[in-house]
Amino acid sequence: MKGTARNERKRRYENSAYFYVAAILLLVALIVVFPIGYTVYISLTNMNLYHWFDFEFIGIGNYIRAFSQANSEFLSSLGLTILWTIANMVLITLVSLVLAVLLNVKGFKGRNVYKTLLMFPWAVPSYVSILLWRIGIFNGEFGLLGDIARALGSDSFYILQSYWGAFFASLLVNVWLSYPFTMTMMDGALQSIDQSLYEAARLDGAGFWRTTFNVSLPEIVPIVAPSLLMTAFMQFKQFDVVYLLTLQKGAQTGAGLQTIITYAHTTAFESNNYGLSSAISTIIFMLIALLFSRFAYREAKEGRN
Amino acid sequence: MKRLAIIPIAAFLAATALAGCTTEQGGPTTLTFWHDNDEAMMNYLASAATDALKDEGITVEAVKKSGIQDQIKLYGNDSSNGPDFFFGAHDAIGAYAEMGILAGIEGYADATTLGSFLDSTVDAGEYKGTKYLFPLYAETNLLFYNKDLWKGEMPTTTDGLLAYNEARVKEGGYGFLNQYNDTYNAAPWINGYGGFVINEEATPGISDAKTKEGAAYNARFAPTMSDGTYDTITNLFLEGKADGILAGPWFVSSVKDAGIDCGYVSLSRFELPNGEVLSPYEGVQGFAVMKYAEGKKDAISKALKAMATVEVATDLAKNYNCTPALEAASDVAEVTSNEMVKETQYTIAESAVPTPNIPEMGVMWTPFTNFLTAVNKGENIDEAATKYQADAVQAIENMH
Numbered sequence: 001m002k003g004t005a006r007n008e009r010k011r012r013y014e015n016s017a018y019f020y021v022a023a024i025l026l027l028v029a030l031i032v033v034f035p036i037g038y039t040v041y042i043s044l045t046n047m048n049l050y051h052w053f054d055f056e057f058i059g060i061g062n063y064i065r066a067f068s069q070a071n072s073e074f075l076s077s078l079g080l081t082i083l084w085t086i087a088n089m090v091l092i093t094l095v096s097l098v099l100a101v102l103l104n105v106k107g108f109k110g111r112n113v114y115k116t117l118l119m120f121p122w123a124v125p126s127y128v129s130i131l132l133w134r135i136g137i138f139n140g141e142f143g144l145l146g147d148i149a150r151a152l153g154s155d156s157f158y159i160l161q162s163y164w165g166a167f168f169a170s171l172l173v174n175v176w177l178s179y180p181f182t183m184t185m186m187d188g189a190l191q192s193i194d195q196s197l198y199e200a201a202r203l204d205g206a207g208f209w210r211t212t213f214n215v216s217l218p219e220i221v222p223i224v225a226p227s228l229l230m231t232a233f234m235q236f237k238q239f240d241v242v243y244l245l246t247l248q249k250g251a252q253t254g255a256g257l258q259t260i261i262t263y264a265h266t267t268a269f270e271s272n273n274y275g276l277s278s279a280i281s282t283i284i285f286m287l288i289a290l291l292f293s294r295f296a297y298r299e300a301k302e303g304r305n
Numbered sequence: 306m307k308r309l310a311i312i313p314i315a316a317f318l319a320a321t322a323l324a325g326c327t328t329e330q331g332g333p334t335t336l337t338f339w340h341d342n343d344e345a346m347m348n349y350l351a352s353a354a355t356d357a358l359k360d361e362g363i364t365v366e367a368v369k370k371s372g373i374q375d376q377i378k379l380y381g382n383d384s385s386n387g388p389d390f391f392f393g394a395h396d397a398i399g400a401y402a403e404m405g406i407l408a409g410i411e412g413y414a415d416a417t418t419l420g421s422f423l424d425s426t427v428d429a430g431e432y433k434g435t436k437y438l439f440p441l442y443a444e445t446n447l448l449f450y451n452k453d454l455w456k457g458e459m460p461t462t463t464d465g466l467l468a469y470n471e472a473r474v475k476e477g478g479y480g481f482l483n484q485y486n487d488t489y490n491a492a493p494w495i496n497g498y499g500g501f502v503i504n505e506e507a508t509p510g511i512s513d514a515k516t517k518e519g520a521a522y523n524a525r526f527a528p529t530m531s532d533g534t535y536d537t538i539t540n541l542f543l544e545g546k547a548d549g550i551l552a553g554p555w556f557v558s559s560v561k562d563a564g565i566d567c568g569y570v571s572l573s574r575f576e577l578p579n580g581e582v583l584s585p586y587e588g589v590q591g592f593a594v595m596k597y598a599e600g601k602k603d604a605i606s607k608a609l610k611a612m613a614t615v616e617v618a619t620d621l622a623k624n625y626n627c628t629p630a631l632e633a634a635s636d637v638a639e640v641t642s643n644e645m646v647k648e649t650q651y652t653i654a655e656s657a658v659p660t661p662n663i664p665e666m667g668v669m670w671t672p673f674t675n676f677l678t679a680v681n682k683g684e685n686i687d688e689a690a691t692k693y694q695a696d697a698v699q700a701i702e703n704m705h
Binding site for chain 1: 486
């Protein structure tokens with residue numbers, strides 16, 4: 001009897017926990033779950049300019065449409081987005097790693113000053129940074145690239161007007177905006193490595209490269225992997241760099257660069273087809289959710305092992 | 306006692322719920338219109354209407370909303386938070402009409418009032434047989450030139466303009482600049498050659514032979530106009546490094562702030578090699594009324610009428626370089642003495658064409674700009690036209 005009463009108390013105690021978190025769960029449901037659910041709902045309707053208020057349920061028509069047009073901009077933008085994500089991740093990881101390792105070189109006195117300076121791209125609002133890059137660096141007349149071209153005796157050129165030029169320019173800006181986060185994570189991970197491992201490596205005669213590849217990297221990978229994954233998702237749905245450099249209203253450069261998220265934006269706000277745009281957004285969401293859940297599952301499995 | 310407390314609460318709720326239904330019965334009425342325009346000009350319009358209607362207890366308020374087109378779409382059916390009417394350009398009318406959020410303007414302005422405007426300005430706001438716009442002023446692109454920099458006489462042909470530009474570039478300067486990749490700014494060349502961005506049947510005109518001819522001729526100007534971006538060309542002109550620029554009335558305040566002694570020339574004064582003249586888009590700015598504002602019909606009608614007087618039109622021309630839609634104001638000395646207004650009137654009379662107001666125009670800007678960019682970069686014009694025509698057709702399909 002005593003045991004039953006204890007169990008009852010325990011059950012009540014546990015149930016009360018749900019009550020205390022109910023408010024925050026409701027908030028999460030309102031600001032996270034509801035918009036996702038509503039987007040999925042809209043993606044199953046014909047909500048567009050011609051059915052703005054009287055839209056109807058049309059099933060998965062918008063999804064079929066997004067995938068069935070073999071030459072559609074949707075598929076080409078999806079392909080470009082995959083390339084964009086891979087290129088960004090390779091560059092961001094490399095740049096962040098090199099900088100983090102350099103910051104952790106033993107006896108480096110300017111560490112704090114350099115770390116602060118390297119964090120600068122993170123401190124400036126991205127909107128401002130991107131416009132500064134557009135005008136200060138890429139602009140054919142006033143920008144640094146134009147000056148360099150003229151100094152080399154060539155005509156000034158506007159890199160943002162060509163497809164691949166705009167791609168590489170956007171890539172450069174995005175890496176510049178993104179590396180401080182991963183660099184900070186890597187720096188923190190490097191700082192947390194037990195110094196005795198380095199001492200042991202040195203006693204074994206390992207130099208800088210050997211300790212970096214055999215001690216530092218294996219030690220930081222488990223720590224920085226989740227942040228790299230997060231960064232990858234952020235690149236996949238990156239919007240403002242490509243939009244502000246090439247597609248901003250009144251300042252379109254004509255490069256024709258469309259990632260999947262700028263394509264979703266164009267479909268929603270230029271074509272005014274919220275049904276189709278919501279379907280594209282849902283596909284983006286599903287892709288990210290699928291990849292993330294696979295990773296989370298693997299992490300959990302590794303954790304258990 | 307607790308039950309009794311519900312009575313004042315219920316009374317309060319009932320009173321507030323009915324509050325929105327008052328006003329037309331003689332009480333004071335506040336009308337709100339949204340705009341994304343010069344705040345001083347819009348506040349002037351609001352105060353002109355309020356002053357004229359103060360005996361009737363009607364107050365008009367102007368509220369600036371950035372990105373008004375998206376805001377109107379968002380609040381188009383929301384009478385509690387949306388405006389009673391709004392001020393905007395005619396080319397968005399078709400989209401709003403398809404959404405079903407606008408009231409026909411003939412319910413708010415009688416035939417005499419609408420007849421007092423220039424026909425082209427009323428027609429510009431008509432979509433599928435219904436008039437939606439109460440026009441106030443018209444605008445077109447003009448050639449702005451720096452009187453201190455421009456060398457010699459103004460050419461009378463586009464070839465003359467091109468030669469002027471080439472000579473100035475050879476000297477290390479800049480002649481007349483334009484956003485040559487931009488649809489709106491390249492339109493004078495395209496329209497002048499008989500081409501089109503999109504026709505009334507919503508067929509994109511990118512692959513039209515005359516459009517290609519116009520685009521090819523427009524491309525000849527590109528090497529003389531820096532990179533042709535808005536940032537660059539406006540800075541070059543405002544810094545006194547470029548002799549001229551293609552711009553509209555919205556650019557005047559920047560020019561004045563920069564202290565440039567500026568002259569204006571109608572694009573209709575430049576003859577193209579095909580014998581026609583440059584033909585820019587004409588934009589008409591005016592008021593459109595929300596469908597849900599039916600309950601304030603009388604007050605809105607009076608407010609609109611109060612803003613369509615010769616005095617108001619003259620003030621707008623004098624202070625804000627607006628070309629009046631009101632026919633009676635067109636000949637007023639204070640209006641015609643304004644060089645910019647005079648040149649705009651000339652353009653409208655000679656060669657301007659209204660920017661298409663069909664909803665499909667909204668998706669044409671991107672493919673057309675991409676097409677122009679490709680041509681201006683020297684890509685094969687036929688291939689570019691085929692590619693971007695297909696993109697435009699796809700974008701239109703995506704609307705449905």
